[in-house]
Amino acid sequence: MVTLNLRDIFERFDVFEGSFTIPPENLRLPADLGEIREPVRVYVVIRKDRNGYAVSIDMEGNVELECSRCLEPFSKDLPRHLEKHIESYPREEHVVLSQEDLDVSFMEEPDTVNVEELVREEIILSIPMKPLCRPDCGGFHLADLFEKESPADPRFAILKDLLTG
Numbered sequence: 001m002v003t004l005n006l007r008d009i010f011e012r013f014d015v016f017e018g019s020f021t022i023p024p025e026n027l028r029l030p031a032d033l034g035e036i037r038e039p040v041r042v043y044v045v046i047r048k049d050r051n052g053y054a055v056s057i058d059m060e061g062n063v064e065l066e067c068s069r070c071l072e073p074f075s076k077d078l079p080r081h082l083e084k085h086i087e088s089y090p091r092e093e094h095v096v097l098s099q100e101d102l103d104v105s106f107m108e109e110p111d112t113v114n115v116e117e118l119v120r121e122e123i124i125l126s127i128p129m130k131p132l133c134r135p136d137c138g139g140f141h142l143a144d145l146f147e148k149e150s151p152a153d154p155r156f157a158i159l160k161d162l163l164t165g
């Protein structure tokens with residue numbers, strides 16, 4: 001666990017910079033989402049800002065996903081660079097989130113950030129809803145199936161007659 005006490009750090013420094021190699025077992029993803037199989041290298045820079053902290057993360061690693069069309073596993077690079085804003089949980093009872101707030105993470109403990117948890121969260125957010133092994137993945141090769149099955153279908157025979165007749 002890489003937990004940073006930001007209050008302590010920023011009492012002495014203006015900027016925090018750190019490199020971490022996070023082992024896959026500390027980045028477990030929900031099983032149906034994907035899997036991290038190799039260590040992920042991150043370089044984190046944190047600066048204090050208005051309401052909290054500005055965090056920039058450079059990542060090197062990949063995640064194994066399952067293609068939503070052909071169901072084959074494939075490896076996808078993790079996002080190279082991310083900018084985040086983190087702050088303590090808002091005190092107001094009702095919070096209206098705007099688009100900008102989607103880039104905000106809240107600290108569970110004031111002025112404390114768990115780098116691994118932050119990286120894990122960003123990896124999860126980076127995984128597309130319907131991952132594709134390549135943009136033009138043809139899926140199950142439905143066309144091949146169609147070729148084999150269709151001659152038996154009388155509707156196609158009629159259609160063929162109409163077209164040639």
Ligand SMILES: [Zn+2]
Pocket residue numbers: 067068069070071072132133134137138139
């Ligand atoms: Zn595919």
